[in-house]
Amino acid sequence: MRILGLISGTSHDGIDSAVVEFHPNEDGLEASVVTHGSAPYAAGLRDRLVQALPPRSTTFEEVAQLDTLIGQAFAEAAVAAIADAGPVDLIVSHGQTVYHWVEGARVMGTLQVGQAGWIAEATGTPVLSDVRIRDIAAGGQGAPLASTIDELILAGRATGGRPVAALNLGGISNVTVVGADLPRAWDIGPANALIDAVVRERGLHAAGYDESGVIAASGRVDEALLAALLDEPYYRLPAPKSTGKELFHLDYVHAALERLGRDLADADLVATLTALTIRTVADALASLDPAELLVSGGGVHNRVVMDGIARALAGARVGRTDELGLGADEKEAVLMALIGWLSWHGLPGTTPSATGAGGGRILGTLTPGAEPLRLPEPCPRPAFLRMTAPQARTREHG
Known part of the structure; x- marks a missing residue:
């Protein structure tokens, strides 16, 4: 399965992307990064985003406009990645965090902007988005989601x-x-x-x-x-x-x-x-x-x-x-792709001991692409993730 992961992190610089090919291998997963890139936000858009972030105040009008403009920027990044790597089966968009609501040790909510509909419309590919909130609703922090990939890639090293x-x-x-x-x-x-x-x-x-x-x-x-x-x-x-x-x-x-x-x-x-x-x-x-x-x-x-x-x-x-085999600048985009693989196969994307949730939860909201959604039957959760060198890229393989 080939998945495109998209994310803009807490530096608010732009959008990282990675097309990742996943292959089950015994009780684990093998993955290779087909292509990886980074697209900076347009200067005006980044300035608007920074001006809307806490501790500054903003308006619903500005949030709605940023939700659209950032969604369109993510769509452009997705189109570019697919043009480079060929078609993908799923896109996972983290979007841009604009507020993480914490009171004491408890997370009450989180907000990421960048409407997934723009990505689905531009690519015709299903999009998984809003990947943090389900863990929060289960009593977790919704972070750090990096623990999902860390646990699998570090398996057996201790x-x-x-x-x-x-x-x-x-x-x-x-x-x-x-x-x-x-x-x-x-x-x-x-x-x-x-x-x-x-x-x-x-x-x-x-x-x-x-x-x-x-x-x-x-x-x-x-x-x-x-x-x-x-x-x-x-x-x-x-x-x-x-x-x-x-x-x-x-x-x-x-x-x-x-x-x-x-x-x-x-x-x-x-x-x-x-x-x-x-x-x-x-x-x-x-x-x-x-x-x-x-x-x-x-x-x-x-x-x-x-x-x-x-x-x-x-x-x-x-x-x-x-x-x-996991590039230091690729990790978060590869993480998004991994969460997509897990959710697509009906598997929890978090570990309760890492986020504090009451249990593992399947993450994200799916936006259909050009075709109806057809999800496979759930499978066992992989015990490890092993990064491998990418295979020869072919457009026909997708």
Whole structure:
């Protein structure tokens, strides 16, 4: 089965896509990435999106327009991916999260925009969307959904009584820990969210992020600000838990600076926020003593972050998910495709111990394509996921 996964994450930069071919293999799944790409949002659309996000206020009119415009952008990305890879059997669109409603340790709701109907109409292919809410309705966090792919791709790697872990460094950092206990997963805190916000506000890099950590490397960590940021109550909540830019945004940084009654030089502020990312990851994982930590997401390209995590977790071998055949920049789009495969085959897309839900749930809402939906009979849940090299691409095979 060939599935196109689409997602725009908490960095709000654009749309990642991956066409993934799945083949059952004994009691597991084999998957190969046929094509992977990234399409940035048009500058005007991204600006409108950012202006509508908390803590700013917006209107239903703006939300409705963004729902359409982002849906159309996702449709364009889908058309481009299919033109490159050939027809697909299913498209899975995460859409763009605009609000994740959290009260204390409980998630009350979540909202992703990007109407799936635009994608189905443009491609004639069925679309699975709205993949988080069913887990939330069952008492879960609806996050981190990365635990679904992490649990399967890390299967069998924990040896010698020590767990292994997969860390994703997007706008928000999240981790899945697999070992003798049930898989555990949670959102740790800001990975790139606060760094990127400051880089953009102060115009420190045209790309809007600290490329390779060069800015952070040129600055000095302000220990007083770092201590104030580490005092955030979220870090003390037990897992499973989830968070987002509703909490960790530019005004959050401004408020911390105001409480201290100071401002910092650009490089020093970026260095301090980078240290926050490193410390929160290290503090979250130190007591679990993972033997191995495999990292994905945009943060893998920040050498200051990666080197800092490796030093802080000296007992763990720190690498990238590329070692498993899963590109660090592909993972979230491949995750969407995997969730699609599971839902299409009548299987839960989450693990209760990872999200906190009352049970596993089949995720998403299906929008038919040009033909009536014909779902197969449910099958056993795969015990592992193994990434393989893509087969020769043929248009006829689809």
